[in-house]
Amino acid sequence: MIGQLILKEFQTNSLFKTHGIKRVISIISSIVLLAFFICLEILIYSLIYNKINVYADLNDSFFIVLIFAITILGILGYVPITQKTFFNSESERLIYSTLPLTSYDIILSKGVNLYTKLLIFNLSTSYVFGATYAYIRSSNFTFYIIFFFMMLLLTFLMEGVAFLLVIPFNEFKKLLSKYKILSFIIMIALLLFLVISYSLILNAFINLVRDASLDNLFTASNIEFLNYIAKYLLPISSMTYFSRTLDMSVNFLGSFLIPLFIFSIGTIILNLYIKKYFNSSLAQFNNKKVKSLTYKFTNETNALIRKEIHLALNKNDGIFSYISLIIAEPFLVFSVVSSVNLIFNTGNLNYVLTLFPSIYLTLDTLLILLFLSIINLNSSMSIAKEKNTLLIMKTLPVSYFKQFLIKLSVPSILSFISYLIGLILLVSFKEISVINFFMMILIGASSIISLNISSLYTDLRGKKENNFLVTFIGFIFPIITVGVGTVTIVFIDNEFSELIFFSIILLIQILYMVSLLINIKKRISKLFLRFEGVNL
Amino acid sequence: MDNIKSMIKITSLNKSYGKKQVLFDINLDVHEGELFGFIGKNGVGKSTTIECILGSKLFESGEILINDLDIKKEPIKVKSIIGYSPSEPICYEDMKGVEYLEFISSIYHISPQKFMQNLNFLLKALDLKEEDLYKEIRSYSHGMKQKLCLIASLIHNPRIWILDEPTVGLDAMSTFELTKIMKDYVKLGGTCFVASHNIDLIAKICDRVAIIKDGKIFNVFDLKKEPSLRNKISAIFIKLYNEK
DSSP: OHHHHHHHHHHTSHHHHSOHHHHHHHHHHHHHHHHHHHHHHHHHHHHHHHHHTTSTTHHHHHHHHHHHHHHHHHHHHHHHHHHHHHHSOHHHHHHHHHSSOOHHHHHHHHHHHHHHHHHHHHHHTHHHHHHHHHHHTTOOHHHHHHHHHHHHHHHHHHHHHHHHHHHHHHHHHHHHHHOHHHHHHHHHHHHHHHHHHHHHHHHHHHHHHTTOOSTTTSOHHHHHHHHHHHHHSTTHHHHHHHHHHOOHHHHHIIIIIHHHHHHHHHHHHHHHHHHHHHHSOSOOOOOOOOOOOOOOOOOHHHHHHHHHHHHHTOHHHIIIIIIHHHHHHHHHHHHHHHHHHHHHHSGGGHHHHHHOTTHHHHHHHHHHHHHHHHHHHGGGHHHHHHGGGHHHHHHSSSOHHHHHHHHHHHHHHHHHHHHHHHHHHHHHTTSSOHHHHHHHHHHHHHHHHHHHHHHHHHHHTTOGGGOHHHHIIIIIHHHHHHHHHHHHHHHSOSTTHHHHHHHHHHHHHHHHHHHHHHHHHHHHHHHHHHOOSSOO | OTTOOEEEEEEEEEEEETTEEEEEEEEEEEETTOEEEEEOOTTSSHHHHHHHHHTOSOOSEEEEEETTEETTTOHHHHHHTEEEEOSSOOOOTTSBHHHHHHHHHHHTTOOHHHHHHHHHHHHHHTTOOGGGGGSBGGGSOHHHHHHHHHHHHHTTOOSEEEEESTTTTOOHHHHHHHHHHHHHHHHTTOEEEEEESOHHHHHHHOSEEEEEETTEEEEEEETTTOGGGGGTHHHHHHHHHHOO
16 A cells, blocks of 8 residues: 555656656656756856865865755755645545545655655755765765765755644645735745845856955855854754764764654654644635625626636735746846846956947847746636636637637736836836837737737647747747847947837737737637536 | 427537547427426536537537527527536636626626525525635535535526536435426526436426437437326336447
């Protein structure tokens, strides 16, 4: 039984979902991506190592802090995954609660899968840094072996902490699902945190690109502080010292006992929680005060718009994906465009600007359009979100084209508002010109509509997984339009270059949008009727 | 016979899923004010026939007239006079019950007075509590969702009421109440088309019954004219399905 449960967990892993050639391609592409990622890690770490090598004793402390940070990030990243694994499926709860399984069986079956994923994460991050660290320092080969075993223990520790944190996380999620306003506030706070973190990382990256010195960062007091805290970052510090010195006496407790102790405590506490979870009743109502029935009369269009907003804000995936991206978009676009402008304005890359003066225009426009694509392609979720309720859409006495337009309008309006804020930020800080601003409003609006039509169309054709049209309109089309605009202004270089550049892009975008609309109007009924959503 | 109005008239309906044909030359005539039963085993084409009637599925050939309107030519007009309750309760689960009913009523342009009148009657008849409507639909039990879908299908006073396996998930009392509503509905002049594999229920309440097997209509029995057939439908059904 346990073996079958473990197997089931592995079968739900994305790598194992596909079959035949698709599985081979999936595995090979994952390996290639992982190899690329590892190479990048080695390169970055070697660069950093060499850069900070000038500061005495900093490399050891930096290594410990780095592994500790990765461990913390890994745990934080794995708490939602653990929550999803244990508590996300109501049908699984129903099935498991009727099977002769103990809560430890459930933890074991899911825990093995989680442990494997976490171990892969550790081996592809912390171990790679460890091996690079050992190689640069010409450490003994025993370091590589012992550090590998340390990764096994570290994974136990991380899983144990994730088991402990998943309980408050699950309760918190339940609370958020009850109070949408609270979840919205939390989401904004989280986004702000992410955007600020992103800007800091981007700034650090720009400093590296501009070849700035790290003296400001590594002052004497900072180095002292780093060396001080590195000693106390258990169990990473003891694991590192043990791998290096094999000194059992001092580091045994930190390296072995702490991970296993935390894992045991985590498992025991999660077991108690899971026991309660799988035995609780399925329908739990909150006893709200009963109001006398009032009917909010509205027209057909408003009713459909309200429904779309409901779908767009639909809890877990809605608030934490599409809407959050929409909110983050202006800040992200501003950060990236201003950073790119800064890179080309100062430092080593300044000469590019003298060779190709229009590079600003090309890069800024392309970046803005690509950001728009990434954010808006997610809005195509709206048809997929209908799932079996698509049958309701099909039976409503409202034309399919009208329903399609309303489905199109809600994400398009939301995206446009977000896009406009981004542009206002850029023009206010003089990152783009006024002509650029006004032309980009028109280009962006038509692009948003085209993107949303394409993704809805692809959704209706049921080809979401093989969506060449979406990839084309989202990524290839902006490159082509901006490319055509750029090539044109290379040949027509006068005071109207900027206007010509944008006019060409706008013309192509509008032509494409109109052709999409005409095409969809013709085919909408057939597309709706053919689209099954689910097998009813 | 001439004064009997046809509310659902299906002529030579053929429907395939890819290369597999699932409906073969279906002919049906459902009259105004009758309770029409449609029985067959699972997977023989009941739901597909219904979805063709509703205009939510394409079909290769044939004609479906609803109140003399062609479903292919005037789908909006047809849909506005139909109320449909699917075999599995389907509704927007993130909405509250009341929000879903408001949504449906707004689409069908119901006046607030009519809405309240219908809702109060249906809540009482189906034993659904008013406070349940203020809870998210996802927290409902299967039976409660089924009741909500039944209410949504009737809230706009449709002229034709189509029910696909309406008793699945309902308790005995609710099933009893539902049959009563169906009878009252046709008494008031509505036309009810009910597909089910609950032969006994269909035989008990319907005026006429069609049996479908392997995508073909086997026969249509007039139980109003020949009440003795009510007790024989089960046997006929079993005999038909035992034939190879």
